[in-house]
Amino acid sequence: MDEVGVLERVAALSTRSIKRESKRAALDLIVAMIDLTTLEGKDTAGKIAQMSAKAIRPDPLDSSVPSVAAVCIYPNMVKYAVQATEGTDVRVVSVATYFPSGLADIDLKVEEARRVVAEGADEVDMVIDRGAFLSGDYFKVFDEIRRVKEACGDVHLKVILETGELATLDDVRRASMLAMGAGADFIKTSTGKIQPAATLPVALVMLEAIRDFHDATGVMVGMKPAGGIRTSKDAIKYLVVLNETLGERWMTPDWFRFGASTLLNDVLMQIRWLETGRYASPDYFTQG
Amino acid sequence: MATKLPATSHEPLLWDYATSKESTDIVEIDSKYGLFIDGKFRAPKSRKYFPTINPANEEHLADVAEAGPRDIDLAVSAARRAYTDVWGPMSGAERAKYLFRIARMVQERSRELAVLETLDGGKPIKEARDVDLPLVAGHFFYYAGWADKLEYAFPGVSPKPLGVAGQVIPWNFPLMMLAWKVAPALATGNTVVLKPAETTSLTALMFAQIASEAGLPPGVLNIVTGAGRTGAAIVGHDDVDKIAFTGSTAVGKMIQSQLAGTSKRLTLELGGKAAHVVFEDAPLDQAIEGVINGIFFNQGHVCCAGSRLLVQENIHDRFVDKLKRRLATLRVGDPLDKNTDVGAINSRAQLERITELVEVGLSEGAEMFQPDCVLPDRGFYFRPTLFTNVAQSHRIAQEEIFGPVLSILSFRTPDEAVEKANNTPYGLSAGVWTSKGSRILWMADRLKAGVVWANTYNKFDPTSPFGGYKESGFGREGGRHGLLAYMDWGEG
Numbered sequence: 001m002d003e004v005g006v007l008e009r010v011a012a013l014s015t016r017s018i019k020r021e022s023k024r025a026a027l028d029l030i031v032a033m034i035d036l037t038t039l040e041g042k043d044t045a046g047k048i049a050q051m052s053a054k055a056i057r058p059d060p061l062d063s064s065v066p067s068v069a070a071v072c073i074y075p076n077m078v079k080y081a082v083q084a085t086e087g088t089d090v091r092v093v094s095v096a097t098y099f100p101s102g103l104a105d106i107d108l109k110v111e112e113a114r115r116v117v118a119e120g121a122d123e124v125d126m127v128i129d130r131g132a133f134l135s136g137d138y139f140k141v142f143d144e145i146r147r148v149k150e151a152c153g154d155v156h157l158k159v160i161l162e163t164g165e166l167a168t169l170d171d172v173r174r175a176s177m178l179a180m181g182a183g184a185d186f187i188k189t190s191t192g193k194i195q196p197a198a199t200l201p202v203a204l205v206m207l208e209a210i211r212d213f214h215d216a217t218g219v220m221v222g223m224k225p226a227g228g229i230r231t232s233k234d235a236i237k238y239l240v241v242l243n244e245t246l247g248e249r250w251m252t253p254d255w256f257r258f259g260a261s262t263l264l265n266d267v268l269m270q271i272r273w274l275e276t277g278r279y280a281s282p283d284y285f286t287q288g
Numbered sequence: 289m290a291t292k293l294p295a296t297s298h299e300p301l302l303w304d305y306a307t308s309k310e311s312t313d314i315v316e317i318d319s320k321y322g323l324f325i326d327g328k329f330r331a332p333k334s335r336k337y338f339p340t341i342n343p344a345n346e347e348h349l350a351d352v353a354e355a356g357p358r359d360i361d362l363a364v365s366a367a368r369r370a371y372t373d374v375w376g377p378m379s380g381a382e383r384a385k386y387l388f389r390i391a392r393m394v395q396e397r398s399r400e401l402a403v404l405e406t407l408d409g410g411k412p413i414k415e416a417r418d419v420d421l422p423l424v425a426g427h428f429f430y431y432a433g434w435a436d437k438l439e440y441a442f443p444g445v446s447p448k449p450l451g452v453a454g455q456v457i458p459w460n461f462p463l464m465m466l467a468w469k470v471a472p473a474l475a476t477g478n479t480v481v482l483k484p485a486e487t488t489s490l491t492a493l494m495f496a497q498i499a500s501e502a503g504l505p506p507g508v509l510n511i512v513t514g515a516g517r518t519g520a521a522i523v524g525h526d527d528v529d530k531i532a533f534t535g536s537t538a539v540g541k542m543i544q545s546q547l548a549g550t551s552k553r554l555t556l557e558l559g560g561k562a563a564h565v566v567f568e569d570a571p572l573d574q575a576i577e578g579v580i581n582g583i584f585f586n587q588g589h590v591c592c593a594g595s596r597l598l599v600q601e602n603i604h605d606r607f608v609d610k611l612k613r614r615l616a617t618l619r620v621g622d623p624l625d626k627n628t629d630v631g632a633i634n635s636r637a638q639l640e641r642i643t644e645l646v647e648v649g650l651s652e653g654a655e656m657f658q659p660d661c662v663l664p665d666r667g668f669y670f671r672p673t674l675f676t677n678v679a680q681s682h683r684i685a686q687e688e689i690f691g692p693v694l695s696i697l698s699f700r701t702p703d704e705a706v707e708k709a710n711n712t713p714y715g716l717s718a719g720v721w722t723s724k725g726s727r728i729l730w731m732a733d734r735l736k737a738g739v740v741w742a743n744t745y746n747k748f749d750p751t752s753p754f755g756g757y758k759e760s761g762f763g764r765e766g767g768r769h770g771l772l773a774y775m776d777w778g779e780g
Contacts, residue, residue, distance in 0.1 A: 002723075002743050004574075004743070005573075005577055006574060009574070015626070016626075019306050022303060025301060025303060026303065029303075032298070208573045239303070248300050248301070251300045251301040251303055252301065254298050
C-alpha cells in the first residue's frame with residue numbers, strides 16, 4: 001500500500017458534493033445500514049429495550065424513515081435484544097470471542113460464539129487476536145477465525161481487525177485478506193474501544209481488499225466501519241468511497257454497515273432538515 | 289429467527305449524484321475586452337476582435353481584441369519605459385510588496401477566477417478551484433519572496449534583470465501558466481508583454497485588472513490578446529530581450545529558428561509523451577489512481593501527461609482490467625458540476641485533432657476501450673480512452689495527443705522499461721511505480737526526463753523546477769532555477 005496515495009484518493013472522494021435527492025437517498029440508506037450499538041459495562045435489560053425501540057422506529061414522527069439494520073450488544077444482552085426486536089426486521093448482533101481484547105483461549109472464544117448463536121443472535125462480531133497477528137502468527141489468527149465461523153454456522157460472522165492497533169495500511173490489507181480467506185462474511189474496522197477507530201483511508205484499503213478478493217474468488221464480502229463516525233457528512237463520505245470502490249452491488253445493508261450510536265440522531269436531523277427546510281432542536285429526537 | 293428477513297434481502301441502491309453546479313453569479317464578463325497596455329485597457333489599433341466561447345456548451349462569452357503589430361509596438365515600448373524608469377531601478381523589497389499584494393488578491397478572488405477559468409477553458413471546476421488557483425497564488429507568494437534575496441540565490445554573482453520579457457502561453461492552464469511566467473519575471477525586475485492563448489484570454493484579462501488594482505505601475509505588465517500572428521509579432525519585436533514560450537513543439541521550433549542570430553534569450557517548454565512505468569511490485573490501486581490522474585487530469589491537456597503507460601507484462605492484464613473498471617467511474621460532463629472529473633475539450637480544433645489520432649490508433653490495429661458514459665449534446669467532449677495492443681512504432685505511442693487518450697504497452701525487465709520510456713523525441717516527465725526504493729533511484733538515474741515522479745504523478749509546487757529535455761524544450765520554471773531564465777549572470 002502507498003499511504004500517500006491512499007490519503008489523496010480519500011481526500012479527492014471527500015470533495016464529492018451530495019445534494020438533494022441523492023442526499024436523501026444516502027441518508028435513508030445510512031439509517032438502514034446502522035448497527036445501533038451499545039457496548040458498555042453499565043448496559044442493562046432496560047437500556048437494550050430502549051435502544052431496540054429506537055432501532056425499530058428511529059423517528060416516530062416520520063414513518064418514511066426506515067428501521068436500522070441491527071442492534072449491536074454484548075453477549076449477555078442477547079436474550080433481551082432478541083425479545084425487544086421480535087417480529088421486526090431489526091437483527092441482533094452480538095460481539096463475541098472475548099471482545100474487545102480477544103485475549104482468551106480459543107476454546108472459550110468458540111464457546112462464547114456458540115452460546116450467542118444459540119440464544120438467537122443473527123450475526124456475530126468477533127475480534128482477531130492482534131497480539132498473534134503482530135507477532136507474525138498468522139496461522140493462529142486464521143485458524144481462530146475459521147473455528148469461530150464453524151461455530152456460527154449460517155449466522156453471519158463479522159471479523160473485527162482493530163485497525164487502530166495494526167497501525168500500517170499494509171497490515172490492514174494483510175489482515176483483511178487473512179480474515180476473508182478464513183471465512184469472514186464481513187470485515188469490520190474497530191471495536192470502538194481503541195483510537196483511532198474507523199477512518200476513511202483504512203476503509204478504502206479494506207474495500208480494495210474486498211474487491212481483489214472478489215476478483216480472485218468470486219466471493220462477496222461485506223464491510224463495516226465502526227467507531228468515530230458521528231455525523232451524516234462523515235457517513236456520506238464512507239458511502240461515496242463505497243460507491244466508487246465496490247459499486248452498486250455493495251450499496252445495501254446486506255453488504256455494508258455502520259457501527260455507530262450518536263450517528264443516528266444526526267442523520268435524523270438532516271432528514272428532517274431536507275423535508276422541512278429547517279433544523280429541528282435536538283430535543284425533538286429521542287436519546288436511545 | 290423466522291421473523292427476520294434473510295441476510296440478502298435489500299435491493300442495492302443505484303446511487304447517482306445529483307447535479308451540484310457551481311454558481312456563475314460571482315463572475316461578471318464584459319461583452320468586449322480591449323488590450324491591457326501601459327496600465328489601461330484600450331481598444332486595439334488593429335480594430336479587430338475575435339469571439340471567445342465556453343467549450344462546454346459553445347455559447348459566446350465575449351469578444352476579445354486582436355493585437356496587431358502596432359499594438360505590440362505600444363505594449364513593448366510601454367514595457368521598456370516602465371523597465372527603464374520604474375521597475376528596473378526599484379529595490380527588490382519594493383517589487384516584492386506588489387507581488388505579495390497580487391498574490392493575496394488572487395487568493396481573495398480565487399473563486400471568481402476559478403469559475404471564469406472553467407467557463408472559458410472547459411476544465412472541471414474542482415480542478416480550477418483545488419489545483420490551478422492555489423498554485424497561481426503560490427507562485428506569486430514564492431517569487432515575491434525571492435525579489436529581495438536575488439544576491440543570495442546564487443552567491444558571488446550580482447544578477448541583473450534582462451529588460452522586457454515577451455511571454456506566450458498555452459490554453460491548458462491559462463492562469464497558472466501566466467503565474468509561472470509573470471511571477472519570476474517581475475520578481476527579478478523585468479517587465480512583461482504577455483499573450484494568453486486565443487481560446488482562453490479571459491482570466492489573463494481579469495488578472496490584468498487585479499494587477500492594476502494592486503497598484504502595479506503602468507507598463508510593468510501588459511496583456512495583449514490574439515492568436516499566432518500576435519505571438520509572432522512579440523517574438524519578432526526588436527526591443528524584446530527575452531522570449532518565454534510554452535506550447536507545442538512545432539511552434540517552439542519556429543520560434544527558435546526565428547530567434548537564431550539575435551541577442552534574445554529564449555526558454556521553451558514544449559510537448560511531451562511521458563512514460564508512466566508500473567512495476568509488478570507497485571501498490572496497484574494507488575498506481576491506478578496515479579495513472580488516471582496522469583492522463584485524465586485536465587482532459588489530458590497537460591504537456592507532462594502520462595500518456596504512455598508501460599506495465600510489466602506479468603501484471604498487464606490484471607492492471608488493465610482494474611484500469612477499465614476505474615474508467616467507468618469517471619464522471620464526464622459539465623465542467624461547472626462540482627462532481628465532474630473530466631470536463632470539456634478546450635476547442636473544436638483540439639477535439640478534431642484528438643478524434644483524428646484516435647482513428648489512426650484504430651487503423652494501426654490497437655484495441656480501444658471507452659466507458660459507456662453519456663456526453664452532453666452541445667460542447668466539445670471526448671470519452672476517456674484506453675488503447676491496448678499498442679506497439680512502440682504506432683503513432684499513438686509516439687505523437688502527443690493532448691487529450692484523454694492513454695496508450696498501453698508492456699515491458700519485461702527494468703532495462704526494457706528504460707529503453708522504451710526513453711525512446712521518444714520528447715523528455716518532459718516520467719512516472720515510476722514500485723515498492724522498491726532502490727529501483728526508484730535506479731530508474732530516475734536513467735530516465736531522460738525533466739521531472740520523474742515516483743509513486744505519484746502530476747505533483748506541482750512553486751519551489752520545484754519544471755522543464756524538459758530534447759524536444760520538450762529547455763530552461764526551467766519554478767524554484768530557484770526559475771530565476772535563471774530572467775536574469776543576466778554576467779556571462780554575456
